[in-house]
Every structure is written in structure tokens, then in C-alpha cells.
Amino acid sequence: MSRELKNFGLTHEQYNVLRILKGKSPDEMCVKDIAGRMIEKSSNVPRIIDRLVLKKLVKRTNDANDKRHTVMSLTVAGLNILELSTQRINQLLDEMIQLTDSSAAQLNELLEQIRAKES
């Protein structure tokens, strides 16, 4: 996946943030909202956004209501690149993961057994 995303100039986490933003669009999201929806919780969200803003895939403005907030939304360019890359990623996933439904369920369950032990 990382290899494919690189063709779009994205990292895994940047892609993740774009997806999250699209999920809420056209609403704007603040850093905390985004962080809360990330798979791997990260303290790095502001810097990931920095990079997306630099690439003009995300727009960032100040929130008048709460000046601690900074609010983000996808640009048209961001939406476009997200759709192209998502298409490619889904295609890849289809090719790679060909488990039967019951195998997938079983895998999930076993991983869950381990995960449950995490402190």
C-alpha cells in the first residue's frame, strides 16, 4: 500500500487523514476530531496536516468560535487525489486478500484474543 500511495505523493498516514476529512465533508474538522478518527492514534496530526497543506490538498483556517481550534477541509485537488488513490488501493486489496468469509472471521477472532491481552 505504501508503495502505491507513493505514486500519488502520499504516505499512509496522509492518505488516512484525507479519507477522514472526506468522511466529514463538506464539514470542517479540527485537529482533535481528526486524531480521534485515526487508526493509529498519533500526536503527530498537526505535522501530517502541515504536509497536506503544503501540497495544497487540504485547506486550514482559524476557527472564530474557539481560537484554540484550527479547522481543516479538503481542497478540490485533495478530493481528486483521494479518489484516484482510493480506487487503486481498493483494487490492490481485492487482489491481495482473498480469504473466505469464515477464514476472515477466524483471523479476526484469533487476533482479537491477543489484542484483548494488551494492557
Next chain:
Amino acid sequence: MSRELKNFGLTHEQYNVLRILKGKSPDEMCVKDIAGRMIEKSSNVPRIIDRLVLKKLVKRTNDANDKRHTVMSLTVAGLNILELSTQRINQLLDEMIQLTDSSAAQLNELLEQIRAKES
């Protein structure tokens, strides 16, 4: 695991390198030997070793036979810290992963199905 290793001043990868060195001790190993035995192949081995040498857990000398080589071995301090941390790690793993043998085999098989699809 990372959390526990931190108590010993080690990262996951540093711990990994110490284990690899112990596996060959008292023989010395060059960077390539170590890299070849790492779980996650990494181009970063020289720098991981740098940090271990700084902490005096690993000794590094030049190889007279092949001057391109640099050869590493555990110091006594390195061996000590490795044994202490390994003891703790094994204890943790025992607590965390309590799958039956057949469940473990099944998990392995399912992950293998996915892994086999990687290009």
C-alpha cells in the same frame, strides 16, 4: 514490549540486535550478518549499532581480513542487560499470548495466506 524494553533503555530494534549478537557469540558479526538476521530488514543497522556502542553494550572493531567489514560483539554489560530484559519479555509474552497450539497454528496459516500475496 516497547514499554518494557524502555525500562532497560532499549528500543525494540536495539534489543533485536543484542539477541542476534548473542546467538553468534562468542563469534563476532559484521553489519551484513546482523542485518540478514533481523526480523524487519533494515538499512539502519549501522545506526542502531552506533547507539549500542555509545551505551557500551556492544564492542565494534575493524576487521583485518576485510577492511570493508566492521565486526561487533556483545560486551559483558550488553550480555547482562540482554538477559535481564529477555527474562522480563518472556514473562510478558507468556501472559499475553495464551492460544492453544492449534489456534496458534491456525493463526499462522491465515497470516501466511495473506503474506503469500505480497509482491
Next chain:
DNA sequence: AACAAATACATGTACGTACATGTAATAAAA
């Protein structure tokens, strides 16, 4: 209202991965 606590970021460090490139030493080829 004044002050303390919490919130939302921003930013810094240490260290890791992935990748590209540089360099000395050795091995292979002409």
C-alpha cells in the same frame, strides 16, 4: 472578577523505516 485547571495545539527530541547516494575496499573481467 480573579485565579486555577483543562483544552487544543505547536513544537522539540530520540529513534525508527524507506529510500537514495557516496566511498573505500575487494573481487571479477578484459
Next chain:
DNA sequence: TTTTATTACATGTACGTACATGTATTTGTT
């Protein structure tokens, strides 16, 4: 034997995680 290729490593960049700390800006308390 001289050139070329390969090897083994060192080093640089971009970016990620984990963690610690700083700083406005709220919010809650007295």
C-alpha cells in the same frame, strides 16, 4: 595488470511513532 563491478558500509533526507513540554485560549471555581 589495469579497469570495472560489486560489496560493505556510512550518511543524508523525508516522514513516521512515542513522548515531553510550551503556549495561547477557554472553562470552571471561588
